[in-house]
Structure formats: C-alpha cells, structure tokens
Amino acid sequence: MAEPEDKTRRAPLDAVGRFTATEAVAAALSLIWLVAVAAYSFTAPDGTGPLGIVMTLMMVFLPIALIWVTVTTLRSVQELRAEATRLQSAVESMRNAYVTTQVQPSVQRKLEEIERTAKQAETALATFTSRRDASLVVASADRKAAMAAPARAAPAEDQPALALGTPAEDLRAPLSVGDFIRALQFPESPEDKDGFRALRLALEDRAVAKLIRAAQDVLTLLSQEGIFMDDLKPERARPELWRSFAQGERGRGISGLGGIRDRSSLALTAGRMREDPIFRDAAHHFLRTFDRTFAEFEKTATDAELVDLADTRTARAFMLFGRVAGVFD
Incomplete structure (x- = not known):
C-alpha cells in the first residue's frame, strides 16, 4: 500500500512548478513597460550617439530586471515558509512520539494495578461463595491439612500394638x-x-513430593523452550469446574480449565511432545500425578483455596499440558 503523500513536503514542489499570481502580475508589468517604451521610442526623437543607445537599453531592461528580481525573492520566501512548516510538523511528530514513550510505563503500571485489584475481587467473591458442608469443619489455611489423612486398617485383636516402628510421617504434622x-x-x-x-x-510429604518433583521436571523442560509460567496469563475458571475435574469429569464440560491461550507456547509444547519422548513421558507423568493429588486436595478445600491453587505455576503448567494432551477436548 502506498504511503499517503505529505502535503507539507509537497508544498515547495508545487510552488516551483506552478505559475503563481505574483509571476502573472510581473509578466503583465513587464509587458506594459515594453509597450510604453515602444510607444515612447516611436514618438520621441531619435537618440544620438552611443550614450543615447545605452540609456535607451537601460530604460528598457532595468525595470524589467527589477520586477523579476522581486518575483524571485518572493518565490524564495514562499519556499522557505513551506520548508519551515514541514520542519515544524516533523518536530511536532517527534515530540508526540517522545511523550507517548514516556506515558507508556505509567499506563502499564495502571493496567497492572487494575489486574491485581480484579484478582483480589475474584478471590473475595470466591470466599463468599465457598461451599458449606455440614460435615466439614473449615480451619485456617495455616493449620488445616492439605490432604485428608488416609484411613489405616485396624490392627488384629490378637496382635498387640507395638510402641516401636511408628513411621516418621505419622509423627509429623x-x-x-x-x-x-x-x-x-x-x-x-x-x-x-x-x-x-x-x-x-512439601517434599517431606510422600504424596505431595511426587507432584512437586514432576512439576519441577516439566517446568525445567519448558524453560528450555523459553516458556515460563509467569509469562502466561490464563483465563480464570470457576471453582465448580475444578471440582468437576477432581470428581473425574473430562472433555468439553471442563474446557474452561484450559485457560492458556498463548499460541506460541502451545505450539512449542505440542512440537516438543511429538518429537521428544522424554518430554512426552514427563508431561504425562505430571498430568497423572496432578490428577491424583488434586482429587485428594479438593475433598477438603474451599472455593477460595481452589482459586489460589489455580494461580500457581504448577496449575498453569497443568492447563498448558492439558490443552496440548487433549484433556479438555
């Protein structure tokens, strides 16, 4: 597409190529002067000697020369004015560009503040809409256990309990x-x-440690492709979708969980999974481990806690791999 023509840049060219009103007036004056001189030459007595001839020539051409010198000067002034207008427009454009570059950081900060405010509002809303199970006593997140304690089989009546040999994880909070x-x-x-x-x-907890290590493996592999979870901005999903996923639902019913829309990250991840069997195995192992661990966590988690978990780097990696692996299709 051709760039629009700059009017200020075209002005000097138009001034040069166009017969202006000033030049028309100068031509008319020159013609009038020539007619007047001719009329005078025919009516006046003949000049005698070289001096008379010189005076006659000066009388004919000097006024005409003065007229056209004036015209040339006026045209030069007009061109200088057009050039000054063009330079002023260029300076104004540079000033506007400078102001824009100075304003952009402040606009970016404002957008980040709005994003943080929206995030806090969504978290607060999720807190108000968290489920209220009669059988569930909600404790502070600092004290409530993330995973429900597994039920242990009761010892046989004929087998006495031993004080020694208690697993270390049973003694830990x-x-x-x-x-x-x-x-x-x-x-x-x-x-x-x-x-x-x-x-x-978390690494001291056997079940959670498996998820931590699996997440660490895939995050390291993704970083080799230049994909970092902090750069991804997933769309938020309702806590009800996370609960449906934890209870075994798959496919389009929970497609809202696949909130990663960054095309380059999805394309790079899909390509690496096709070409690298180690990357593919690590991704599937991470998805299976996240599935099992999240299903246990959801049993006692409130909606607000599900929202907090969904904003972690591990959850974003799950959204990315889930979309590539077809979990939400």
Whole structure:
C-alpha cells in the first residue's frame, strides 16, 4: 500500500512548478513597460550617439530586471515558509512520539494495578461463595491439612500394638493448605524464605513430593523452550469446574480449565511432545500425578483455596499440558 503523500513536503514542489499570481502580475508589468517604451521610442526623437543607445537599453531592461528580481525573492520566501512548516510538523511528530514513550510505563503500571485489584475481587467473591458442608469443619489455611489423612486398617485383636516402628510421617504434622499452595508456586527468588520453607515441608510429604518433583521436571523442560509460567496469563475458571475435574469429569464440560491461550507456547509444547519422548513421558507423568493429588486436595478445600491453587505455576503448567494432551477436548 502506498504511503499517503505529505502535503507539507509537497508544498515547495508545487510552488516551483506552478505559475503563481505574483509571476502573472510581473509578466503583465513587464509587458506594459515594453509597450510604453515602444510607444515612447516611436514618438520621441531619435537618440544620438552611443550614450543615447545605452540609456535607451537601460530604460528598457532595468525595470524589467527589477520586477523579476522581486518575483524571485518572493518565490524564495514562499519556499522557505513551506520548508519551515514541514520542519515544524516533523518536530511536532517527534515530540508526540517522545511523550507517548514516556506515558507508556505509567499506563502499564495502571493496567497492572487494575489486574491485581480484579484478582483480589475474584478471590473475595470466591470466599463468599465457598461451599458449606455440614460435615466439614473449615480451619485456617495455616493449620488445616492439605490432604485428608488416609484411613489405616485396624490392627488384629490378637496382635498387640507395638510402641516401636511408628513411621516418621505419622509423627509429623500434616502439610497445611497454605504451605501446599505455596510449594506449588515454588520460591519466587533466592531470598524467598517462606517459599523454601513450604517447599521443604512439601517434599517431606510422600504424596505431595511426587507432584512437586514432576512439576519441577516439566517446568525445567519448558524453560528450555523459553516458556515460563509467569509469562502466561490464563483465563480464570470457576471453582465448580475444578471440582468437576477432581470428581473425574473430562472433555468439553471442563474446557474452561484450559485457560492458556498463548499460541506460541502451545505450539512449542505440542512440537516438543511429538518429537521428544522424554518430554512426552514427563508431561504425562505430571498430568497423572496432578490428577491424583488434586482429587485428594479438593475433598477438603474451599472455593477460595481452589482459586489460589489455580494461580500457581504448577496449575498453569497443568492447563498448558492439558490443552496440548487433549484433556479438555
């Protein structure tokens, strides 16, 4: 497509190629002067000597030369004015571009603040709409266990209980919901002490440790492709969809969970899964482990806790691999 012609840039060319009103007036004056001189030459007595001839020539051509010098000067002034207008337009464009580049960071900060506010509002709304099971006593996320304790078979009546040999995990406090969610987010930086503490506690839990290691493997493999979970902005899904997934529903009924829409990340992940069997096995192992662990977590989790978990790096990796593997198709 041709670029639109700049009017200010075209002005000097138009001034040069067009016969202006000033030049028309100058031509008319020149013609009048020539007629007047001719009339005078025919009526006046003949000039004698070289001096008379010189004076006659000066009388004919000097006024005409003065007229056209004036015309040329006026045209030069007009061209300079057009050039000044063009330069002023260019300076104005540069100033507007500079102002735009200075305003963009502030606009970006405003958008980030709006996004954080919306996120807090959605979390608060989820808290108000969390389920209220009569048989479920909701404790603080700092104290409530993330996973329900597995039921143990009662010892046989004829077999006495032994004081020794108690597994170490039975003596440990269960992993809290807050630490579980924090561990799935992984530490934000080397100075994130709370993140490393939660990760250490999660790795001490046998069931959760499997998910942490599987997530760490796929996140490392994704980073080799330049895919980082912090760069993905998934669409939020309702807690009811997460509960349906935990209860075994698959396909289009839970397609809202596949909130990752970044085409380049989806294409790179799909290509790597087709070409790299190690990457593919790690992805399927992660999906299976996330499925089992999340199903246990959902049994005692509130809607607000499901929303918090869905915003972790591990949950975003699940959304990405779930879309590529067809979990939501």
